[in-house]
Amino acid sequence: MPPIPPVTQPICLIENDVGKKMRVNPEAQKILEKISHPLVLVSIVGPYRSGKSSLINMLAGDQRGGFPVGHTVEAKTRGIWMRCVPRSDHTLILLDTEGLGDVMKGSQHNDFAVLSLAMLISSVMIYNEKTTINQDALEKLYKMSEQSEWILDRKAREDGDVGGWEESPLFIWVVRDFTLKLELGAGPISEDEYLENSLKDITPEKSPNTQYKNEIRRALRAMFPVRKCFQFGVPTSSTQSVEDKGNLQEDFVRKSKELSQYIHENAKVKTLQGGQPMTGPILGKLIPKYIDVVSTNNISILVDQISHISVEHNEQIIASATKLYEDKMGSKFINTEREFQDLHDACMDEAMRYFQGCYFKDPNEEWTKSEDKLKTTLMKKKDDVWKMWKDSSEKTCKDLIQRLSESLKLKPDQQHYHAAGGHQKFTRDKNRLVSEYNKEAKKGVMAEHVLQDYLKEIEPMEEIIKQTEKKLSEKKNQEYKVDNMTDTGQLSRYISNYRLENRNYDSILIQMIGFVGHGKSSLVNSCLYAMSSKGFQDRAGEGRTNEAETMIRKAYPLTETMVLVDNPGFTKLDSCEIFAQLNNCVGLSKDMVWGVNEGLEPITERKVNKPDIIVPVLIHSAKYSLNDQEFTSMKELITSSHKRSRIMPFVVLTNRQDAKSDVLKELEGKFHKMHVEQIHAIENYTRSDHVAIRKQHLDILTFLYYVLQNVDFIF
Known part of the structure; x- marks a missing residue:
């Protein structure tokens, strides 16, 4: 909670009308309830018509306005008035008290009550007296101290125990209109030495009267262990008003600044037992009890009230810390449980820091109990917030x-x-x-x-x-079952209607690999021709013997399930070429060039969500045998292709009609030694020779049929 705005005009804090009991002004209590910062309380007391109000106005930096200043024998201030001055880390509250010795009140008990209240409330108490430090003033302060000692536990402080209910305020004695020379014996003395000399014991102590005076001095020294003295000359000439700052004597203005600076540097936050800082809400609740205490001399009232306030205050702090946690937890959208835990940790730390900074440090209560209660409450809130996030x-x-x-x-x-x-x-x-x-x-x-x-x-x-x-699919495959392997119609229908619908694969890729000029592209054209009801087309680009026509991978859809892939051929077979060919035996990617399909535009991109089944097919011309080095390399290529695709490569021997029977037989034997199971001797259709022949169609369709049979067996 931020500090309240400056309260430029004083407001009565404690009302003390003639014939009525002292009471707290409810409006002032409302102001105090808004001040969450620690309080530095500076009060000024002293005889009426001694210039208290004008001096405290100067401390506030406001000579005009502020606390009312009188010019007659009638006292202007009744009760105790306050003025709030916000600072960066605390709030300064200036308290102007009614004058002592007012003949209209006619009661010393009233003076002692005002003095005791000022002392109980203040962290700095200024006693304002004219002319000199005299015996009458000492006696008034002594009687006030006698009335307050059971509250402030003076005896405990005399014994070195600082555990009383309240700390004594910083005591400043201001001597106004001082005209004497500050000298003692043969030399000058300081203002503080003047005060200490006035408070030291009178020696020798022979008479009861002297003993009484020394008792007063000892009591005041114990009551105010930290004390200071300031002496002011006459503020103005006899014909000028003290309200007019321009008329003030230069020495008076300088002394006022010194006093203000001293208070600024030395005044501490008002604290209660255990070092608990006084805040506005706490002060507002304690003042009525302070009034009861000075009126009844019943210390238990204050003890009980402090205990009650500490419990109530800490409950409020726990509630505020919990609200802070809830607000912070709801200030950021959470996407993951990790984010939630991190946010909880940060908000938990902030709530605990807030609690520890505002907690009422009552020695009669174990603060860990309240801290544990807050932690338990926050963990319960964490569960509630997490459930809210989960449900939402x-x-x-x-x-x-x-x-x-x-x-x-x-x-x-x-x-x-x-x-x-x-x-x-x-x-x-x-x-x-x-x-x-x-x-x-x-x-x-x-x-x-x-x-x-x-x-x-x-x-x-x-x-x-x-x-x-x-x-x-089984029903469909049964419908298109091949009963006669010599029936091209059955084979064609079976291949056209074959599907992978019940398997987690997209297509069957027949990967054509082999030497340059051995008929890969021609085999692509032949398969497309055998499966088409239209005439022959050179869609794969038939090459010339020993010259490569296919320079990049190209794909040609054969059916809805099968795709023919024409790969660049190789001129020699070594380890580098084997590696290159194996790299081609993979699924289709975006850089694949698709062939034209029945007059449609070329397909340049293929999006699939499942892998392809790779069927490697080695095309080798039956006119060319394999030497020992080529046999070894070919065996390595076939073995590696098998490991990669899970299907033993098919071998298609082209140019069957032009091949010598012994060469053809030798090739088949060598491929069998490589453990190749499917070896098909096929005569390709070409641009120059593409008249449909049943035997050629049957050989091609049989090859495609066994490709599908192998797919069914493996996958």
Whole structure:
């Protein structure tokens, strides 16, 4: 809570009207309740018409206005008035008391009550007296001290114990209109020496009267262990008003500044037992009890009240610290449990620091009990706040998933998932939902938990879709079952309708690898021709013998499931070339160039969510044998391809018609030694020779059929 704004005009703090009991002004209490800063309380006491109000106005830096200043024998100040002056780390409260010896009050008890209240309230007490330090003033202060000693525990301080209920205020004796020379014996003395000389014992102590005077001096020295003296000359000429600052004597102004500076440097915050700083709310509650104490001489009133205030104050501090924690915890949006814990730790530390700074340090109460109570309260609030964050986040996330699932029609009763390709559609929609869900901001601490719960919830639905699709696929495959391997129609229908719908793969990639000029591109054209109802087209770019036409990987869709991939050929086979070929035997990426499909525009990008099945196919011309070095390298290529793809590479021997039978037989034998199981001798269609022949079609379709059979066996 910030300090209150400057209170430029004084307000009566304690009312003391003639014939009535002293009481606290409720309006002043309201002001005190707003002052959370520690208080430095400076009071001024002394005979009426001695210039107290004008002096305290000067301390406030306000010669005009402020506390009322009188010019007649009638006392202007009744009771105790206060003026609040905010400082950076405390609030200065100036207290102007009614004058002592007012004949209108006619009661010494009233004077002693005012003096005692000023002493109890203040951290600095200024006694303002005219002319000299005299015996009458000492006796008034002594009687006040006698009335207050049971409150301030003077005896304990005399014994060296500073554990009384209150600390004695800093005592300043201001002697006004001082005209004497500060000399003692043969030399000058200081103002403080003048005060100390006035308070020292009179010797020799022979008479009862002297003993009484010394008793007074000893009591005052004990009552005010820290004391200071300031002497002021006459402020103005006899014809001028003290209200007019321009008329003040130069020495008087200088002395006022010295007094103000001394108070500024030496005045301390008012503290209670245990070092508890006095604040506005505490002072407002204690003043009525101070009045009761000086009126009844019943110390238990104050003891009980301080204990009550400490308990009440600490309960309020615990409530305020808890509110601070709650406000801070609600000031930042939380996305994760880690963020929540970090925020809790920071808010917990701040609340505990606030509590420790404002806690009422009552020695009769173990502060750890209140601290433990606050910690328990904050941990309970932590659980409440965490539940609030969880509940709010859970609702937000569930509503978001509900909205996304409706927009994507991702529901169990959607029949379009229970059909061919349904699982692929379902997976695509599920991934889209997850992507859109993750893009949404401020989902809160339950975001991942709710998403995983949802994905787990739809697992049975996904399994049903997979099983349904599997049955449909099996039924479909049964419909297109090949009973006669010489029937090109059956083979073609089986290959065209083959699907991977019940497996977690996107496509079957037939990766063509081999020497330059051995017919890879021609085999691509031949497969497309055998599976098409249209005529032959050189879509792969048929090359010339021993010259490479394919310079980059190109892909050609054969069916909805199968893709032919034509890779650049190699001129020699060594470890570097094997590595290059193996790098080509991977799934399709965005840098893949797709061939034109039946007059459509070339496809340059392919987005898939699942991996491809790689089927390596080595194309080798039956006209060329393998030497020993090529055999060894070819075996390494086939073995490495097998390990990478899980499918033993197929071997397609091209140019069968032009090959010598012994060379063809030798090649087949060498590839068998490499553990190749599928060796197909095929005559490719070419630009110059592409008249459809049943035997050529049958060889090509048989090769594609066994590719699918191997896929079924492995995957």
